[in-house]
Amino acid sequence: MAIAARKSGDVILELSNISLSFGGVKALTDISFDVREHEIRAIIGPNGAGKSSMLNVINGVYRPQQGAIRFHGEVRTDMNTHDAARYGIARTFQNIALFKGMSVLDNIMTGRNLMMKATFIEQAIYFGRARREEMEHRRRVEQIIDFLEIQHIRKTPVGRLPYGLQKRVELARALAAEPKMLLLDEPMAGMNVEEKQDMCRFVLDTNDQFGTTIVLIEHDMGVVMDISDRVVVLDYGKKIGDGTPEEIRANPAVISAYLGTVH
Numbered sequence: 188m189a190i191a192a193r194k195s196g197d198v199i200l201e202l203s204n205i206s207l208s209f210g211g212v213k214a215l216t217d218i219s220f221d222v223r224e225h226e227i228r229a230i231i232g233p234n235g236a237g238k239s240s241m242l243n244v245i246n247g248v249y250r251p252q253q254g255a256i257r258f259h260g261e262v263r264t265d266m267n268t269h270d271a272a273r274y275g276i277a278r279t280f281q282n283i284a285l286f287k288g289m290s291v292l293d294n295i296m297t298g299r300n301l302m303m304k305a306t307f308i309e310q311a312i313y314f315g316r317a318r319r320e321e322m323e324h325r326r327r328v329e330q331i332i333d334f335l336e337i338q339h340i341r342k343t344p345v346g347r348l349p350y351g352l353q354k355r356v357e358l359a360r361a362l363a364a365e366p367k368m369l370l371l372d373e374p375m376a377g378m379n380v381e382e383k384q385d386m387c388r389f390v391l392d393t394n395d396q397f398g399t400t401i402v403l404i405e406h407d408m409g410v411v412m413d414i415s416d417r418v419v420v421l422d423y424g425k426k427i428g429d430g431t432p433e434e435i436r437a438n439p440a441v442i443s444a445y446l447g448t449v450h
Contacts, residue, residue, distance in 0.1 A: 196224030298363030
């Protein structure tokens with residue numbers, strides 16, 4: 188599934204000399220890379236390489252002991268998850284984190300939470316600003332439902348859905364926040380071939396139609412090499428490669444540590 192090259196913009200996220208430890212265990216060691224506006228930036232590496240830890244640093248779950256994080260040119264040393272959401276960073280998770288008893292529509296609506304300005308009392312009586320807000324939020328959510336082609340399950344409780352559709356609902360909830368940057372932690376894990384093809388298409392369309400910058404972790408090398416603009420490779424918490432898919436394919440350190448021997 189080859190794709191045409193996209194035009195990337197200026198650097199919007201810069202990670203400089205990031206180190207993260209848990210007690211005596213080093214999760215990340217002196218890692219630096221950047222992300223450009225509108226690109227799809229992949230992070231790959233073997234299990235335990237530090238990929239999810241790096242996403243957790245980017246969106247404020249973890250605070251590194253060393254290094255600097257700059258988002259849109261400003262240092263975000265003390266950023267937490269709430270700050271990250273306000274700055275326009277949304278996230279999906281390796282393990283699905285949805286409200287299983289709620290409908291697809293209601294799950295996606297939770298992604299609009301930071302945009303809701305009505306007070307608790309206004310929401311309770313459902314009058315004036317609260318009513319206007321909910322109508323606008325529902326309109327936007329319905330657009331996302333159409334975009335991800337999940338109209339037929341919009342009223343279905345999420346817990347009744349197969350795994351692949353739950354992954355799509357989680358993507359929808361992240362998109363509901365209208366993020367500038369979208370972090371995807373193994374969005375295609377556990378999917379069959381058809382489901383992966385659909386998810387690839389939605390990731391590419393999100394990047395193209397919404398202009399969303401995407402940082403993703405993915406183990407399927409075919410997917411990574413097909414949809415990514417640049418790839419950073421981690422191994423045991425250290426960076427061993429950084430470049431275009433073509434450069435990564437030819438990198439001896441990456442071949443040795445991750446991709447296997449070239450025949």
